[in-house]
Amino acid sequence: MTRSIARATSVTLTTLEGVPGKEIIEHYGLVQGSTIRAKHVGKDILAGFKNIVGGELKAYTELLQESRQEAVNRMVMQAEELGANAVINIRFATSSVAPGAAELFAYGTAVKVR
Amino acid sequence: MEQIIIFLILLGVGYFLGNRREQKHYEDIKRREKSTLHVPLMSWGAKQELPYAHDAEMFVGSVVVANDYFKTVSASLRNLVGGRVTVYETLLDRGRREAMLRMKESAMEWGASQVINVRFETSNIGGQGQAAGAVEIMAYGTGIR
Numbered sequence A: 001m002t003r004s005i006a007r008a009t010s011v012t013l014t015t016l017e018g019v020p021g022k023e024i025i026e027h028y029g030l031v032q033g034s035t036i037r038a039k040h041v042g043k044d045i046l047a048g049f050k051n052i053v054g055g056e057l058k059a060y061t062e063l064l065q066e067s068r069q070e071a072v073n074r075m076v077m078q079a080e081e082l083g084a085n086a087v088i089n090i091r092f093a094t095s096s097v098a099p100g101a102a103e104l105f106a107y108g109t110a111v112k113v114r
Numbered sequence B: 001m002e003q004i005i006i007f008l009i010l011l012g013v014g015y016f017l018g019n020r021r022e023q024k025h026y027e028d029i030k031r032r033e034k035s036t037l038h039v040p041l042m043s044w045g046a047k048q049e050l051p052y053a054h055d056a057e058m059f060v061g062s063v064v065v066a067n068d069y070f071k072t073v074s075a076s077l078r079n080l081v082g083g084r085v086t087v088y089e090t091l092l093d094r095g096r097r098e099a100m101l102r103m104k105e106s107a108m109e110w111g112a113s114q115v116i117n118v119r120f121e122t123s124n125i126g127g128q129g130q131a132a133g134a135v136e137i138m139a140y141g142t143g144i145r
Helices: A041-052 A058-082 B002-035 B069-081 B087-112
Strands: A024-038 A086-100 A101-113 B056-066 B114-124 B135-144
Touching: A024 A058, A024 B002, A041 B002, A058 A086, A058 A101, A058 B056, A058 B069, A058 B135, A086 B114, B002 B069, B002 B087, B056 B087, B069 B087, B069 B114, B087 B114, B087 B135
Parallel strands: none
Antiparallel strands: A024 A101, A086 A101, B056 B135, B114 B135
8 A cells, every 4th residue: 555655656756865876867846746635524433433442543544645645646747747757855744734634745856867 | 420421431441442452552563573673774864875776765654543532531631730641652652663664564565675764754633522632653764675
């Protein structure tokens, strides 16, 4: 599930300031992708039950993973449009904008490597 | 009267099931940590010379965890006097270790020899009412091979 973040595309994604073993030949600047997701009512009710016994809330974990994938996809799409083949120095940020809704944000630098 | 009974039942269920689940989770975490010990995680990697590698890829691990009812109540009591909130410490501790393990395991599946520049991100995704207190923890880093 988490692996598909990188697998879905030919663009190399790293959190480093470059791609190991390769040389940066062009910079295209910042690319970003974000998505705001609200929770499903049914999932929220189930999570409420889960809150009595504690532990992982699987429905939420999956929801946030899907949304993060979406944010990364948007970032990659932007990078592809610019003609980049790698996005380096990727960072994530999450913030809750309203009760029950969260924004997931990913940003990085689009580059061409060889 | 009924409300008090429901409250006490929830408290008891939360205490027993919550503690058992936490213990099981910790056992699981320790076992997995031991079996993945040979792949190191590093928090450095940026602002440094790139390591030698053939391939690099980003990996993400995340988990949403919540406290049980008993711990939520005891934390709100703790709020009155202040001090260390141990019940939340263990929650965040196991959430963080779980997220780290998920990232590491997906990196190992890919064949990573190490994961560098690992970053953590914690956010409160608390919903309405009782669902408040759910925390999302994610770990992300670059696997190299």
